[in-house]
Amino acid sequence: MLKIPDMLLLFCLVGVANALYKQWIPDTNYENKTNWDKGDIPCGNDIVQFSAQRKVSVFVETTHAVLEMRLPVDGEFILNSGAGFYAVTGQDPGCGTGVTTEFKDSESFQWYDPTLWQAAATLNDLEQGNFLFSVHEESVPCHYDDVVFKALSSFRVDTSSSHSSITVKSVSVLGDTFTTQSEFSQYLSSSLGKLQFHGSSAVAVGNPACEDPSGCDCGNSVHHQQICSTVTCDSPNCKNPLRPTGHCCDVCGAIVTLLFDDGFNLQTYRERIRHLFLALPQYQSIELGMSKVLKPQRLMGIISLGTLSEIQIVILDGEQGIQSAALAQDIMKDARSHGSNLGISGVEVQTSSEETGDSAGLAVGVVFGVLLLITLIILGVLVHKGVVQMPTLNRFKNSNNMPDLGGPLDHGFDNPMFDQPTMMPDIPSLYGTGVSNSISMTQTAVHFVNPAYDESETDFTA
Numbered sequence: 001m002l003k004i005p006d007m008l009l010l011f012c013l014v015g016v017a018n019a020l021y022k023q024w025i026p027d028t029n030y031e032n033k034t035n036w037d038k039g040d041i042p043c044g045n046d047i048v049q050f051s052a053q054r055k056v057s058v059f060v061e062t063t064h065a066v067l068e069m070r071l072p073v074d075g076e077f078i079l080n081s082g083a084g085f086y087a088v089t090g091q092d093p094g095c096g097t098g099v100t101t102e103f104k105d106s107e108s109f110q111w112y113d114p115t116l117w118q119a120a121a122t123l124n125d126l127e128q129g130n131f132l133f134s135v136h137e138e139s140v141p142c143h144y145d146d147v148v149f150k151a152l153s154s155f156r157v158d159t160s161s162s163h164s165s166i167t168v169k170s171v172s173v174l175g176d177t178f179t180t181q182s183e184f185s186q187y188l189s190s191s192l193g194k195l196q197f198h199g200s201s202a203v204a205v206g207n208p209a210c211e212d213p214s215g216c217d218c219g220n221s222v223h224h225q226q227i228c229s230t231v232t233c234d235s236p237n238c239k240n241p242l243r244p245t246g247h248c249c250d251v252c253g254a255i256v257t258l259l260f261d262d263g264f265n266l267q268t269y270r271e272r273i274r275h276l277f278l279a280l281p282q283y284q285s286i287e288l289g290m291s292k293v294l295k296p297q298r299l300m301g302i303i304s305l306g307t308l309s310e311i312q313i314v315i316l317d318g319e320q321g322i323q324s325a326a327l328a329q330d331i332m333k334d335a336r337s338h339g340s341n342l343g344i345s346g347v348e349v350q351t352s353s354e355e356t357g358d359s360a361g362l363a364v365g366v367v368f369g370v371l372l373l374i375t376l377i378i379l380g381v382l383v384h385k386g387v388v389q390m391p392t393l394n395r396f397k398n399s400n401n402m403p404d405l406g407g408p409l410d411h412g413f414d415n416p417m418f419d420q421p422t423m424m425p426d427i428p429s430l431y432g433t434g435v436s437n438s439i440s441m442t443q444t445a446v447h448f449v450n451p452a453y454d455e456s457e458t459d460f461t462a
Contacts, residue, residue: 022141023118023126023148026109027155030060038101042066044092047100050075056106057195059154060084065092076195078154078174106156111166111199112223113230114139114248123148133287135314136227137246141168142218144210147203149196151175160199161223167207181206214343215266215292215311221246238320238352245293245312252321254328257295257348258311258335264343266292266311272342273313276334283327287316325351 033040042048044065050056050072057076060083069085109116114136120126126148141147147168149155154174159166170179173196178184184205187193197203210216220227224246233249241250258264270290277283294307313331317323328349335347 020132020142020145021120021123021126021148022139022145023120023150024155024157025116025118026106026157027150027153028056028058028106029153030058030064031062035104035106036101037104038099040101042101043095044088045095045098047098049100049102051102051105054103054105054107055195055198056103056156057154057192058103059152061152065095067098074195076192078192080152107158109155109157110230111157111159111201111203112140112161112226114227115230117141132289133314133316134289134291135244135246135312136231136248137220137224138218138289138291140220140223140227141166142216142220143167143207144169144216144219146177147171149173155196157197158199159197159201159203161201161226163201163222165202165204167204167219169205169207169209171203171205178205213265213267214260214309217292217294217309218246221294224248236352240352242350242352244314245295246291247314251314251316252319252352253314253316253324254321254352255350256313256315256328256331256335257350258313258344259346260309260311261343261345264311266290269311269342272334273331277327277330283323285317286323286327287318288327289314321352325353 028035031041036042042064045067048066048069050058050070052070052072054072055074056072057078059078059080061080063082063084063086065088066085067087117139118126119132119134119139120130121132125131145168147170149172151172151174170177171184172178173187176187178187181204184203188197188202228248231248236250236252238252241252242255243250244255273288273290278286278288290311290313293310293312295310295312297305297308299305313328315324315327328351332347332349335342335344339345339347
């Protein structure tokens with residue numbers, strides 16, 4: 001993982017996949033010591049050997065003396081102005097006794113290896129080494145990126161993947177930039193292009209730039225498994241390691257997640273974070289990556305509900321995440337105070353230094369939800385097999401075929417107002433034919449006459 005020196009703090013934010021430059025690191029240059037099995041550039045007493053069956057293009061920047069050179073069947077030297085080879089008469093005094101040195105194999109370098117790319121905001125930053133931190137998926141060129149292979153350099157890259165093509169905005173090779181597919185296809189079909197690019201997937205250029213102010217998703221999530229297969233993860237030394245979206249490894253640090261609306265501008269917000277926080281002395285060692293991600297949404301952690309666009313801010317400090325947690329809290333406070341003006345509708349913080357209540361509550365909720373779902377599934381199986389019978393509404397409905405009650409009705413208790421007519425005066429004008437006729441009973445109900453509405457003969461059913 002790249003460390004960000006103090007002078008690079010102004011450039012340590014990773015943007016989304018618009019206007020970023022991704023530069024390929026390995027090369028097949030003759031002057032690169034790491035390309036030789038003896039760890040040094042051959043000299044006049046050495047025998048230079050290229051494997052006969054290897055396909056390689058080698059960039060030569062200057063002149064070199066050799067004793068002997070064994071070339072491959074299919075290979076190519078790209079000679080810089082004034083570069084070449086010559087033989088020394090006798091011994092080369094500055095070369096030693098002489099050895100046989102072999103050019104290393106470059107077949108294994110894969111496009112989807114995130115450790116083989118460097119990212120920068122501008123071409124000038126690439127030249128000055130102002131590289132950006134990002135999660136593994138976004139370390140590999142995204143759909144909206146400009147891909148750069150160094151001008152005075154050659155290379156060999158395996159583009160194999162599960163898809164037929166790799167889409168980017170542009171590709172620069174040996175100082176020439178290709179932005180249209182017709183021109184780049186012509187280069188890929190040349191002898192040099194075939195030596196530099198090999199594999200099952202063709203690189204395609206001409207993808208438009210990202211025009212969404214809130215940023216664009218990188219588009220490499222479909223290659224997550226292949227990308228992570230090339231990554232070796234270290235064991236994190238913190239209480240609660242985090243796994244950022246798009247990353248292959250657990251890390252110690254903090255993750256700030258922002259929900260946004262139509263008023264959010266990622267570039268403006270990156271500049272705000274840079275000015276407010278990253279220039280502060282206490283955050284000198286911070287690595288910070290910011291991008292738009294599509295986070296999967298699941299019901300009870302199982303049922304997929306699609307994806308949700310969020311702004312993910314990954315903060316690392318190279319230790320247990322204490323400084324990262326402090327910066328995350330500062331960013332959260334700023335978002336809550338000024339979010340309405342920035343287009344931020346919500347903010348959430350996760351830290352590796354300790355397990356937050358929100359994280360613990362989420363874990364408990366997921367476990368409870370899973371147990372509830374399992375219980376419902378088991379109950380459904382038992383009902384289907386007849387082991388358990390569910391009550392139906394018919395059991396609670398009145399039946400029209402109700403059998404005879406079989407005897408006198410149980411009145412329960414005496415009502416002195418109606419059971420003893422002598423306790424109420426017989427007033428025909430008010431009670432009509434008398435209280436004794438104002439109540440009648442059937443099998444299904446008790447009917448009574450309301451004396452106040454006797455004239456309308458209104459009947460109420462209790």
